[in-house]
Amino acid sequence: MSFPWAKQYEPKAPVMKWLDDRLPLPRLVYNAVGAGYPVPRNLNYFWNFGVLAGAALAIQIITGIVLAMHYSTDAATAFNSVEAIMRDVNAGWFLRYAHANGASMFFIVVYIHICRGLYYGSYKAPREMVWLLGVVIFLLMMATAFMGYVLPWGQMSFWGAQVITGFFSAIPLVGETIRIWLLGGYAPDAAALNRFFSLHYLLPFVIAGVIILHIWALHIPGSSNPAGVEVKGEQDTVPFHPYYTAKDGVGVGVFLLVFAIFLFFQPNLLGHPDNYIPANPLSTPAHIVPEWYFLPFYAILKSFTVDFILPAKLWGVLAMFGSILLLFFLPWLDTSPARTANHRPRYRAFLMVLLVDVLVLGYVGGAEPTKINVLIGQITTAYYFLHFLVILPIVSATERPKPVANSITEAVLKGKGGTAPAKSAIEGQPNPMPAE
Template sequence: MSFPWAEEYKPKHPAMQWLDQRLPLPRLVYGAIGAGYPVPRNLNYFWNFGVLAGAALAIQIITGIVLAMHYAANAGVAFDSVESIMRDVNAGWFLRYAHANGASMFFIVVYVHIFRGLYYGSYKPPREMVWMLGVVIFLLMMATAFMGYVLPWGQMSFWGAQVITGFFSAIPVVGENIRIWLLGGYAPDQAALNRFFSLHYLLPFVIAGVIILHIWALHIPGSNNPTGVEVKGPQDTVPFHPYYTAKDGVGVGVFLLVFALLLFFAPNYLGHPDNYIEANPLSTPAHIVPEWYFWPFYAILRSFTADFILPAKLWGVLAMFGSILLLFFLPWLDKSPVRSSNFRPVYRVFFWILVVDVLVLGYVGGSEATPVYLMLGQITSGYYFAHFLIILPIVSALERTRPLPNSITEAVLQGKSGSRMSETAVDGNVAPAE
């Protein structure tokens, strides 16, 4: 803990004293999410999304464990076992829809969490490790979600696996061998389904382990805040509990309400109707698309249509993976000493252009590959890479930033620490300064 004024854990009950001496688990929890963890006093509701991501992961693990008790990872009966879960298992429809839509909710909150980090500069020193572990979590999420999408063994599941794994064959020399290794054969079949099921079951627990490292890394420098100004003393912080446990509780309540509306009133809205047709290797769907949360990357993947030194297919694969791996280097691409976009007027404009660019990429990725959409995808893909590799370094070097407040407390008392993303002030969110 890097805050010397943090309240020390002192158990009063004899049983808790006995436990603390032999297994200091309560002390660990107290220092992680209790009154022993001081947090900047000006955090807004965009800081709720880390907790919401944890809640979404918990929902996925719990529903996934129960679903695994009834699912059959066999190419001959996998589709029927999913239908049996929906129709014959008590509350099976609820578990299956909660798991499928829970994945979408998980990606929604993680995308907001990522863009909040981009807006407020949470990737800057000394929080580079927090950011990079977050990118690792995102990659693990994508792998888990892709393999989970294959398990229902519907038309889109089968052909999605066929197309996505087929892109690995574009890698020179070893590509085809990697594809065969991934599938356990030459096409998605029993071996692929077994592999994907076992990894889909395992990876959420790996994600949970990396999240523990993510939180551990966060607790060393402490949380960033909307001003980007570091904590200078106890007057800049409040205990995590009860101030932010209450605030996070409100966020979790809203999250569960939105989740319930999606689950009970539009459970198939984010899915694809072709996945309710059993997989048929002899019938190719007219329009093969992955799940919606992969659409921006799918648009980048298929933006390369002509060979140039390397095959277009390989360029697409490199660009798709590069678009994510690029985030690892973000702390060194952005040289500006100012973190928050609230004090970076030029960067703030380009940030919102990036948000629009990613949304357009998502729209293009979910659309048919017509010439118009391919051209739009190429333009938006080009801007995506230009933002991080060209625009960001230039802006960070030349931008004239606004003056920073001397401290978090000064910003709170002057009402200047609000989130420009939500256009709301944070006065009254936490206790006033002593």
């Protein structure tokens, strides 16, 4: 992003000047997260969740590296190595619980980040690439989390791998070959553990690389904002540091507090008790479920029960992947000129229905597959696809949005997209402080 009023980096110390001339790393940091990066003055706390996702990823990488030093990928010893980490390694219980609950916190943060993008239209031009790279990060997260869930080699780990990889066999002609290639054999065993561990260790660094591209793509057009208007001048922005570094600091503090509550008081709340039973290929659990963050997609997978042209199992696999791939096309499915749902009451109503729909899918994904639950899953799955493929294009083409402010400053002064600034700014005096 190149704003003419952005403050330029000028090293003062001789050492920093020498370094900047030869390796402009300080300049890069200054322009990325420092005073050289102007951002809209009206960003609220929903814009904290990108930084929180980065903090969650850092926790996962650090704890994962240490855990990898003590983990055994042999099927005969994998479960016992996890128990040894919990009991015998200094602070091993802390690292293991931090890693397991950190995955849940990572997904909570990312889901809220996605909801913010849907509500405020962060996927619209000129930020399509930012959104697309975000969806890629989400897919990489899901792959990493699935492989990590297999590694403890408990009952739910083994049977989760058995069931999920089994769905690939529904693909005609090549399905069974893909499944065998994924597992390294005909069933989850030592070969699968080795493969999953290698990829689980590697993919977080791939995610970090894509996050760098995600931030790079964001810095070209600049951040979106709650008012849904583009920056018109210097009066619409403030430097990222110190105003938003301070706000992000508050967000990180709250995040760590919630994380600590799970870690120290309810470390197994989001897990499954069957995963404390060693994997047994001869004993199938009564009810096989994935981790909570996969439940909506698992419900979509289970909603297809009738063969129609293609086997029901294949329809479920296609729908599950399609429910995520739909997000790639969102910038072109929503053609409304308005960005924020604050200016689109009809879209906002349907978006709230979609949120409830996804929550119900999550419940159905973890519930017993009774007739009523299967029916609810089928209805909510149908609505999910209708929302993106039918409702959203129609609403965006027919809805007349509310008037949009001419600038961020005007929106702030009128109370749209932020609270009014200090009195001195209203009277025409410069006021660099951001409004929430």
